[in-house]
Amino acid sequence: MATTTATVTLASSDIMDNSLSISNTSTLxxxxxxxxxxxxxxxxxxxxxxxxxxxxxxxxxxGLTVNGANKLYIKNTGTSTSKYATISIGDIGGTSTKLGRxxxxxxxxxxxxxxxxxxxxxxxxxxxxxxxxxxxxxDGVIATSxxxxxxxxxxxxxxxxxxxxTTTVDGAVVTFTAREAYDQVTPLxxxxxxxxxxxxAATQTVSTHVTDGTDANADIICQxxxxxxxxxxYMAIYE
Amino acid sequence: MATTTATITLASTDLLSDSLSLSSTATLYDAGTTxxxxxxxxxxxxxxxxxxxxxxDATAAHANKANKFYIAxxxxxxxxxxxxxxxxxxxxxxxxxxxxxxxxxxxxxxQDIEIQAYVASxxxxxxxxxxxxxxxxxx
Numbered sequence: 001m002a003t004t005t006a007t008v009t010l011a012s013s014d015i016m017d018n019s020l021s022i023s024n025t026s027t028l029x030x031x032x033x034x035x036x037x038x039x040x041x042x043x044x045x046x047x048x049x050x051x052x053x054x055x056x057x058x059x060x061x062x063g064l065t066v067n068g069a070n071k072l073y074i075k076n077t078g079t080s081t082s083k084y085a086t087i088s089i090g091d092i093g094g095t096s097t098k099l100g101r102x103x104x105x106x107x108x109x110x111x112x113x114x115x116x117x118x119x120x121x122x123x124x125x126x127x128x129x130x131x132x133x134x135x136x137x138x139d140g141v142i143a144t145s146x147x148x149x150x151x152x153x154x155x156x157x158x159x160x161x162x163x164x165x166t167t168t169v170d171g172a173v174v175t176f177t178a179r180e181a182y183d184q185v186t187p188l189x190x191x192x193x194x195x196x197x198x199x200x201a202a203t204q205t206v207s208t209h210v211t212d213g214t215d216a217n218a219d220i221i222c223q224x225x226x227x228x229x230x231x232x233x234y235m236a237i238y239e
Numbered sequence: 240m241a242t243t244t245a246t247i248t249l250a251s252t253d254l255l256s257d258s259l260s261l262s263s264t265a266t267l268y269d270a271g272t273t274x275x276x277x278x279x280x281x282x283x284x285x286x287x288x289x290x291x292x293x294x295x296d297a298t299a300a301h302a303n304k305a306n307k308f309y310i311a312x313x314x315x316x317x318x319x320x321x322x323x324x325x326x327x328x329x330x331x332x333x334x335x336x337x338x339x340x341x342x343x344x345x346x347x348x349x350q351d352i353e354i355q356a357y358v359a360s361x362x363x364x365x366x367x368x369x370x371x372x373x374x375x376x377x378x
Contacts, residue, residue, distance in 0.1 A: 004251035004259065008338055010309060010366065012243035015279055020243070022366065024311050026337050032318040040254055043261065069334050073249060075263055082271040084305075087342065089328050097328035098350070100342025103305055106265045108341040109247055111323065111331025218328070235261075237254070 001036035004028045004237060006071065006109060030239045031069040039063075043235045045077075046222075048085070053223040055092050056234050060180060060217065064114035070238035072112040072220065077231045078104035085232060088221040091117065096221055102232075112236065113218060120213025121177040122188055124157070126150040128203030136204070137193040139164055145202075178213055240275040243267045243368065245307070245340060269370045270305040281366040283313075286321055286356040295345075295352035295367055302346035306369040310354075311338040314361040321361055324353040335361075345369070 010022040028037045041062060048054055056074065064070050076085050084103045090096025102108060124138075130153050134145045139162040145153040150172040158169035165176045189206040196202050222232055249261040267276040286292060295308060312321055314335035323330045323339065326349040333339060344350055354363065 002251055002254040004249065004254045006338070007246075007248040007250075008309070008340055009246040009248075010243070010340075011246070012241055015241035015243050015275075015277070020279075022309070024338050029317065029334070031320070031332065031334065034317055036254075042255070043259075067332060069332060069337070073247070073261075081268055081273050084270075086344070089330065097326050098344040099325065099330075100307070100344045101270070101303075101305060102342055103268065103270070106305075106307075106342065107245070107247055107263045110339045110341050111333055111337060113322075113329045113331040115329055235249075237249075 001038055003036050028071055028237055037237045037239055039238050041236045046232050047229055048224055049227055049229045051224055051227055053092055053221050055219055056222045057220040057236060059114040059116060059219055064238045066115055067113050068239040070112040070114055072236050073109050074234040075107040076102040076104055077233055080104040083226045086223045089218050091217045092221050115218045117214040117216040118211060119178040121175060121211040122209055123207045124174045125205040126154045126172040127205055129200040130202040131198030131200045133197040134202045135195045138191060241277055242275050267307060267368050268305060276368045278370055278372055279366060279368045283364045285360055285362050286354055287360045288356045291353050291355040293351050294354045297345035297347055297350040300371045301369055304370050306343040306345050308343050308367045309340045310363055310365045312361060312363050319358045319361050321354050321356050325350055
């Protein structure tokens with residue numbers, strides 16, 4: 001495995017009467033053992049030109065191990081001592097915690113637990129009298145029934161690709177699970193639209209929640225206090 | 240005013256197919272100025288297991304500043320670690336030998352730096368660079 005070291009030096013000859021000189025080197029290893037951290041995002045650069053918050057790193061898409069010995073480096077490459085980037089951890093659309101300000105030239109190096117929220121899940125049960133050509137619209141996708149068997153239509157739903165949900169099926173019951181963790185908008189039932197082309201009495205039962213989603217993803221968020229183009233460099237080394 | 244610098248070097252010959260050699264030095268200023276940071280505090284503590292402790296208290300005097308802090312876990316047993324938390328947000332685990340350095344938005348008690356040791360008691364060393372703090376009158 002890789003051997004990666006991180007060295008910090010904090011130095012000042014005049015912040016106190018005596019010199020400050022702190023230096024430490026850490027060999028970056030996996031949690032609880034001496035195996036080197038194997039993965040990295042590589043050093044990235046993001047140009048930001050807005051005062052709106054932007055995601056630097058999303059824990060889920062990077063595939064980090066939750067509560068691993070992951071490390072994160074971020075640098076504000078700007079030169080202004082009055083313009084800064086506020087770095088936060090959390091969900092850009094939900095709650096987040098401000099860590100602090102990186103002024104021009106500032107850098108940070110932190111452990112990153114990369115904790116995640118909970119993916120919403122709920123069940124959808126095909127009920128009533130479905131027939132061929134009846135359709136169900138959800139998540140912007142239309143599923144069309146092929147026959148009058150409820151379980152068969154549930155299988156059709158399960159085989160349909162939904163942009164924001166994955167599915168499993170058991171008889172006439174389809175379990176939807178969100179692809180990402182976030183707070184689900186309720187009520188869910190209103191989001192399922194049945195079109196009865198056959199004229200029969202197709203109905204449905206949608207559970208409010210099986211699992212209530214949360215948006216506690218520990219993503220890394222950056223927000224400038226100005227709109228002047230600023231380059232943020234960052235790199236995660238992780239397991 | 241004081242000149243204080245923080246330098247990081249990240250190095251590896253085998254994490255990537257080419258060598259990684261990154262170095263960056265920041266000069267620590269008071270917020271929005273080119274005045275070198277003038278206040279700091281430092282310490283060494285033993286963190287026993289079983290309790291989440293306040294390591295550094297945030298106060299309104301620290302609001303909207305360019306505060307920075309450094310923590311190093313001086314443990315040597317590789318499975319010993321401390322968890323660093325700000326408010327309800329877990330930042331991450333510092334395993335034996337690990338260190339961290341980051342800016343600190345320290346405006347309210349919900350932004351205190353908290354620390355908890357796992358597996359065994361561990362010693363940590365820390366430094367906070369800050370501004371705007373005045374001592375309270377003795378009771």
